[in-house]
Amino acid sequence: MKTKAELIPECPVAITVQLIGNKWKLLIIRNLLQRPWRFNELQRDLDGISQKVLTDSLRSMEADGIITRTVYPEVPPRVEYALSELGHSLQPILDAMKAWGENYKAGL
């Protein structure tokens, strides 16, 4: 059986792409960099995402240690998603994407 370290790519860019190289994950991370979000809030904000894809994306990022899922014992239970420390360390990538997008828009 392979260890986690053996399953990940050699190339560091490929590692990052494997974990977050996906439209919806990147947009979820953009939102969670602001503050914790609830599932329904995310679904409303991410125009066009299905419930299944949002669920799968959140579970996958939780399994990879990028986000945390906290259930507050209320009625009905409140569930919040937040970035872990590892997730917060993605900030420079999102900052670079923001700067590039601003520059692209200015050039249109």
Added chain:
Amino acid sequence: MKTKAELIPECPVAITVQLIGNKWKLLIIRNLLQRPWRFNELQRDLDGISQKVLTDSLRSMEADGIITRTVYPEVPPRVEYALSELGHSLQPILDAMKAWGENYKAGL
């Protein structure tokens, strides 16, 4: 009819995600940051990419002005893909992804 500027998202991160927020495009850009590549070279290097997905990704990035496609009049014709100036300006995003991947790997 909407102009190109009206079709793009308000959020600069969403603009970048719309243009390059995709596993294969990010890996193609990683390769083209080194030097121009030929189609078959890219297909060999990008483990698991189909001919159709590689063709579609390259066409889409060419249409978005991120890469150029140059046909050299040889027999058989040689076709090379390279980053445009706009494509080269993606370097800081890929640099941040590389740094994050290295850090992630070091923490395993």
